[in-house]
Amino acid sequence: MTSIAPTSVSLNNARPTKPRNMGQIIRWLILFFGGIAMIMPIVYMISTSLKWPHEVYNVNLMPDDPTLENYTYVLEDGRFYIWFMNSAIIATLTTISNLLFDSLVGYTLCKFKFPGRTLVFIAILSTLMIPTEMLVIPWYLMSQNFGWLDSYWGIMFPGLMTGFGTFLMKQFFESVPDDFLEAARIDGLNELQIWWTVAMPLVKPALAALAIFVFLGNWTAFLWPLIVTNSPELYTIPVGLSGFGDEADVAWELIMTGAAISTIPTLIVFLIFQRFIIRGVVMAGLKG
Amino acid sequence: MANLVLNNLVKAYGKTEILHGINLDVDDGEFVVFVGPSGCGKSTTLRLIAGLEEITSGAIEIGGREVNNLEPKERDIAMVFQNYAIYPHMSVKKNIAFGLRSSKASKAEKEKRIQEVAGILDMVDLLERKPDQLSGGQRQRVAIGRAMVRDPAVFLFDEPLSNLDAKLRTQMRLEIKKLHQRVGNTIIFVTHDQVEAMTMADRIVIMKDGYIQQVGTPDDVYNRPANTFVATFIGAPSMNMIDGEIVEGGVSVGSEAVLSVPIEGHEKGMVTVGIRPDDLKPDIGTPVLKGTVTVCEPLGPETLLYVETGQGEVIAKADGRTAPQVGDSVQLGVDLSTVHLFDHKTGVALTS
Numbered sequence: 001m002t003s004i005a006p007t008s009v010s011l012n013n014a015r016p017t018k019p020r021n022m023g024q025i026i027r028w029l030i031l032f033f034g035g036i037a038m039i040m041p042i043v044y045m046i047s048t049s050l051k052w053p054h055e056v057y058n059v060n061l062m063p064d065d066p067t068l069e070n071y072t073y074v075l076e077d078g079r080f081y082i083w084f085m086n087s088a089i090i091a092t093l094t095t096i097s098n099l100l101f102d103s104l105v106g107y108t109l110c111k112f113k114f115p116g117r118t119l120v121f122i123a124i125l126s127t128l129m130i131p132t133e134m135l136v137i138p139w140y141l142m143s144q145n146f147g148w149l150d151s152y153w154g155i156m157f158p159g160l161m162t163g164f165g166t167f168l169m170k171q172f173f174e175s176v177p178d179d180f181l182e183a184a185r186i187d188g189l190n191e192l193q194i195w196w197t198v199a200m201p202l203v204k205p206a207l208a209a210l211a212i213f214v215f216l217g218n219w220t221a222f223l224w225p226l227i228v229t230n231s232p233e234l235y236t237i238p239v240g241l242s243g244f245g246d247e248a249d250v251a252w253e254l255i256m257t258g259a260a261i262s263t264i265p266t267l268i269v270f271l272i273f274q275r276f277i278i279r280g281v282v283m284a285g286l287k288g
Numbered sequence: 289m290a291n292l293v294l295n296n297l298v299k300a301y302g303k304t305e306i307l308h309g310i311n312l313d314v315d316d317g318e319f320v321v322f323v324g325p326s327g328c329g330k331s332t333t334l335r336l337i338a339g340l341e342e343i344t345s346g347a348i349e350i351g352g353r354e355v356n357n358l359e360p361k362e363r364d365i366a367m368v369f370q371n372y373a374i375y376p377h378m379s380v381k382k383n384i385a386f387g388l389r390s391s392k393a394s395k396a397e398k399e400k401r402i403q404e405v406a407g408i409l410d411m412v413d414l415l416e417r418k419p420d421q422l423s424g425g426q427r428q429r430v431a432i433g434r435a436m437v438r439d440p441a442v443f444l445f446d447e448p449l450s451n452l453d454a455k456l457r458t459q460m461r462l463e464i465k466k467l468h469q470r471v472g473n474t475i476i477f478v479t480h481d482q483v484e485a486m487t488m489a490d491r492i493v494i495m496k497d498g499y500i501q502q503v504g505t506p507d508d509v510y511n512r513p514a515n516t517f518v519a520t521f522i523g524a525p526s527m528n529m530i531d532g533e534i535v536e537g538g539v540s541v542g543s544e545a546v547l548s549v550p551i552e553g554h555e556k557g558m559v560t561v562g563i564r565p566d567d568l569k570p571d572i573g574t575p576v577l578k579g580t581v582t583v584c585e586p587l588g589p590e591t592l593l594y595v596e597t598g599q600g601e602v603i604a605k606a607d608g609r610t611a612p613q614v615g616d617s618v619q620l621g622v623d624l625s626t627v628h629l630f631d632h633k634t635g636v637a638l639t640s
Contacts (some may be wrong), residue, residue: 182367
């Protein structure tokens with residue numbers, strides 16, 4: 001859109017050319033620095049992963065003597081595979097659970113009228129206002145009482161359903177016209193079938209967004225997995241990586257290598273789900 | 289196929305009563321159109337029949353069976369929605385097949401039925417398409433197909449044409465009418481468009497504020513309206529309503545004329561005189577009103593005249609070739625057999 005501006009301006013003989021170009025320059029500059037700010041940590045992570053230990057504290061972006069030694073070390077160290085699998089299992093199961101339960105609860109809160117509906121919704125929303133740091137204590141006590149410490153279930157249970165996901169799904173279900181659900185009701189589907197076969201496909205973009213959020217959130221989760229696990233074989237990648245190095249020194253080059261490898265699944269998840277994020281899916285079945 | 293009986297149907301939301309005792313018998317195979325302004329309760333009535341809303345009191349029978357407590361799917365009905373409500377993530381074929389999900393028919397039978405419906409609706413070539421690749425009219429046909437494929441006892445249409453453009457609306461109107469002649473199911477059709485009601489219905493149910501105002505054939509409601517509401521709602525432009533007075537020998541309209549219409553059995557006093565614009569013409573028939581033309585609307589064969597008279601503004605119709613011009617004084621006349629009289633207070637028709 002902005003690219004046609006100079007042509008149209010020159011045809012109209014003028015005056016606004018400069019301000020428009022200035023505006024454009026400012027916009028490009030903001031985008032440029034924004035982009036740099038976002039890409040720098042990633043570049044720095046990869047750069048560090050290619051450095052020898054003695055060079056780690058040099059801030060140069062290009063390593064003097066690039067090496068893949070760190071990658072060989074991390075990949076040959078059997079622990080990394082275990083952490084990787086732990087993270088993969090936990091993030092995948094949690095994502096599936098959130099997609100199912102957040103949408104089920106969101107759908108119910110959105111499309112059914114029952115006494116106490118608003119109260120339930122407010123209760124769910126209020127969980128968003130409590131920071132994780134405050135929740136870990138009750139979570140820990142709960143895990144201790146139920147014997148969930150140092151287990152997959154212990155790591156996963158706080159995130160299997162989230163207030164944020166429920167809220168997101170409820171808001172998206174608001175955009176699904178009741179006509180679809182009523183048509184399905186007349187066509188003989190029960191309420192669970194309507195949710196699954198009619199409503200869920202209509203909110204695919206929201207499900208995709210939720211899947212990305214939840215997967216990333218769990219993939220990068222650090223505090224709670226660190227607290228609830230003791231056995232190294234239950235560590236997730238962030239917890240495991242933090243242990244690289246010894247008491248005297250942190251092996252940043254290995255941590256960065258592990259971090260670089262661990263971004264690959266998140267990219268894959270994003271690539272898989274982003275294609276579902278297409279606007280206007282819901283509208284296609286309505287008046288045109 | 290089946291008949292439909294609404295027996296003293298009442299619907300209330302909390303303390304607000306929306307429908308106040310609707311009674312109606314619809315015959316097997318009849319095409320009944322509910323018409324009325326927004327908020328008159330016509331869509332609510334349809335949703336009660338469909339089972340999408342619970343009735344407060346009264347009874348609904350479909351095919352002699354009371355369906356009050358049955359789920360929508362158990363009522364043997366199919367519904368076409370204003371927004372079409374065809375599933376955007378399914379192909380046309382899957383959308384149509386969706387109506388057969390709960391059917392016990394074999395796969396081959398279902399396929400045959402889908403092809404048959406697609407054939408009737410002229411959609412065989414579109415079966416593999418997704419809704420976003422269809423025009424508005426085609427989407428509406430898919431919605432009708434999904435309803436048809438189940439061969440329900442009663443079809444319910446909730447303003448299905450109101451999202452289409454004028455040309456397509458006329459075309460779909462004709463298609464639905466032909467479809468009804470072909471399949472013969474009972475149809476309940478809700479619309480706010482009186483032209484749709486007049487052109488399609490075997491019988492029209494005119495509603496206002498949760499009450500049925502009149503049930504009758506298009507001829508009945510047009511030529512023998514039960515009250516001033518029906519008289520002004522049906523017909524475009526609306527019927528002219530003029531204050532009059534029953535006097536010796538007829539009805540006096542202002543000081544200008546006494547119309548010698550039958551007034552037996554009615555007490556002397558004020559009445560409302562209704563004359564359709566089609567029946568009110570310059571210089572023809574019994575003179576009723578005098579006035580000045582303020583606006584002309586040429587429609588080709590005829591011209592609508594807005595005439596300012598001593599009784600307020602009225603609309604008359606003139607021959608398009610010899611119509612008076614703006615500013616002309618005209619004497620409007622009427623064929624006395626087309627004059628309607630209504631009670632001045634209640635609006636109920638007086639002419640028998």
